[in-house]
Amino acid sequence: MRKLLAGLVAAGSMLVATPAQAAVAQPGLTQARVTDAWAMTRGSSRVIVAVIDTGVSALPDLAGRLLPGRDFVNHDNDASDDNGHGTMAATVIAAAGGNRTGIAGVCWSCRILPVKVLNAKGGGSYTDIALGIRYAADRGAAVISLSLGGSDDSPLLRDAVAYAGSKGALVVAAAGNRGVSAPHYPAALPGVLAVGGVTPTGARYEWSNFGSWVAVTAPGCNPAQGPSGAVGPYCGTSSATPFVAGVAGLLASTDPAPTAGQIRSALVATRSRTSRLVDAGAALRALPLDGDVVRPFAAFGALRSVVRGRVTVTASAADQHGVSRVQLYAGGRLIATDTTAPYSFAWQSAPRTGLVPLELRVYDRRGNLTVVRRTVRADNTAPALRLVKSGRTVTARAADPSGIARLELVVNGKVTARSVAATRRFTLPARARTVVVRAVDRAGNVRVVNGKLGG
Template sequence: MNLRALTVGLLVGGIALAGGGPAGAAPAEDEAAVSLIVGLRADADVVGPLERRVDVVASEPMVGAVTVDVPADQVAEAAEVLRADPAVAYVERDQVARIAAVSPDDPAFRHQWGIRKTRVDTAWATTRGSAATIVAVVDTGVTVLPDLAGRVLPGRDFVNNDSNAADDQGHGTMTAGVIAARGDNRTGIAGICWTCRILPVKVLGAKGSGSYSDIAQGVRWSADQGADIINLSLGGASDSRLLRDAVAYATGKGALVIAAAGNNGKSAPHYPAAIPAVLAVGASTSTDSRYSWSNYGRSWVDIAAPGCNPAQGRNGVVGNFCGTSSATPFVAGVAALLAATTPTPAAAVIRTALTTSAHGIAGTWIPASSGRVDAAAALASLPVTDDSVPPVTSFRTPGGNALVRGTVTVAARATDDIGIAKVQLLADGVVVGTDRVAPYSFSWKTSGRGKAVTLGLRTYDRGGNIAAATRRVTVDNWGPSVRMTGGPAGGSRHVRKTKYVTATASDTNGVSRVELLVDGKVTQRYAGSSHKFAVQTWKHGAVLTVRVRAYDKAGNVRYAPARKWYR
């Protein structure tokens, strides 16, 4: 058993060190050891002295820390010994992580089985794309729906030879939606690359057909416009030197060309998918078998993807979009997620990552070395450049020495020349949150009154380097004391004219204001801890309810008992 094997995802924090038992007791054969992370203030041997008090099962150095495995019944003593060592900055349990899958609120998302099957929802915990990534949809054009608003670039129509790349058939719009419909916006579906931009290139007419010559022009034009990915949910039975030259031109420009294998249910090559430089996509079912209508052939089909996906038509209505025409933009969307990482991988690297990380599936219809696309595995398989430069990290909010209460939003800055892997938030050394996608933000639930807490950021770059930042805040979840003096007592009758009451408040961290309420409405405020309020009784009804309240500087509120007066 590898005691340090962690599943990528949201870290679970706040598990207290517990246990106990005689030092030196040998662990039972069926008793699992516990891994402790020991943060170091300086390079020092903390394991040697520890071994004189407890049984150290294993240890492993890290950057600025060391992991130490000890028997479960010796954890408490080990922690005590380590914390007494001046070289130790902190001691915490190594935690187990779980997969962090993102569930957007788009109405049709529950029908998008392909997202979960291919672990796109897990990949979203790392990236949801980038506006710098351009995906060309070489198709029937694209209608700009709300799910694509602001991210459709000026296109080109090679059918009518103009700049109006609007969709008059619907196929291209559905294709673009599978790739890039905005997720988590309570609209339509969740595309795969939420922030990437779509370049619409119309090469097919209203009947869904077009010439090889227009397609070739569209591929070349897409490459000239800087497309990172070129999606071709189209094809024909004949090979073409014109198409091969267009694909060669686009790949030479750095684009990854992805094309549909076709829907004839045959093994005969389909073009341009069967051109070796093109990534050919077949269609797989929810059980990872081949749809009967999907073309196949391990000599020319490179990868499989879900072949039926919800998509919006030109009128915005969601319907089931099936075919290798649907599987292809699914792969293009995943490719766009990979293209959005830093440093930007080359098209050949993206292609290799997609195919070598694919989930193996039964049958001989695609190469045994490939399979069905797996977005999370593809992201994880991207090579990381040798990186010895640590990231830079700091707090945005809250401010230093801030008074905080309730659930606090903690915002962080994190930058790196290669890319950020994750940012962790710690409260007094315990991990309380992890974020993997910028902007980095955490919801921290505070507790206690008048308690000083050291917040920490622990930022990891993709090369494994770590940077840290700390900030001291005071947690105050307890309201000020407040009382009302002067004026008639509660239950007084025949109250006339102007009466005066004084609100007096106090709080360890200071009082920001006191307020007078009459019949539940604030009638006067004072910025301070004590004030004499005038109650003009004739301006109110026959019965008055008078009360004062105070706010401390953390925002907590407390009321003094109400008084009821009768005029």
């Protein structure tokens, strides 16, 4: 039996930009809180997501992460894409982020297993789809993404889905694009996570199938890359499905590795109550924490080596299951605790002058702790400054443990000379009414001495 795709791009066409397009608006990532999830994980190369579709073409955005696959249409091992649909699905899942190329997929580090079961026109058989599901399961796919389907139930598909489940794979499939409540297969099968499509406001797209059998929804229009690398809009439940598959890949990337059932439960339990929209960040936090021994990432933000007065200390922290709190210690004393990113602390360094050990303590939700240390010099004391006058000259000598930033000669209220040296001989103007010398240390402390004294 031949079956058609769940849906290509809206209206059967795709508007494309140049292959080198670097900046693409992707509001769906924010809408489904994928950007929040990225603070916890951006995927793992140990996670394989199978794309069972028209094949997947090699692109720079998938470089090093596109595995050898299988073509069940032409019965060979060349799973390249002769339609475009499968490549677009793969880039929604796993296009590399932060490389100024194409788009950012949901799971940056996940690997893609291409399985071609649909021909160049987008047609295919339940037999080939079932074979493709089994093939993906046998090759260790944690997630199997199917942006395809038909209106008829099938024992072949049921058996293949059950087999994939027995191998530990989560099967994700498109709900279909007829705008009806009638079941669409394999999405409506037990054990399959059926995905519908919603608008940027969370409303159901009129073309998206619906019903109690649709477990979750995702943004129904997303930018994607075709086989040439060109970027364009990709709409339909065919687009929403790989989006969810990418989110599932993020969840599968955590340690200890969750089961397919745990991933499904987390996705369903944290979906929006009204639209069933997936919430990637909340789903990650909903995974079981038992057995998590991975310490969170922690790092100081930009911080000067010499500081004075009130200092803002920033920190970066991330964890696969979420950070519970970040603490700043100075000289062994707790300064403050922050529980929400971006992490920032106000530390009053005065009246200290000298080396101060700083310490960041980052705890994840399981209680795993990472400690990072840095030493800064607190300088809240003005530099020493001595002047020696001789005729129309004044020699200034400054000293400070942090170093001298500059010396300034101020005549009649205006700076008339500067020096970055710690010692400098200044010549005084003949008509100088007021003369002072300022010494500024590297921390910004200032010492002022009357230039007409001291000699």
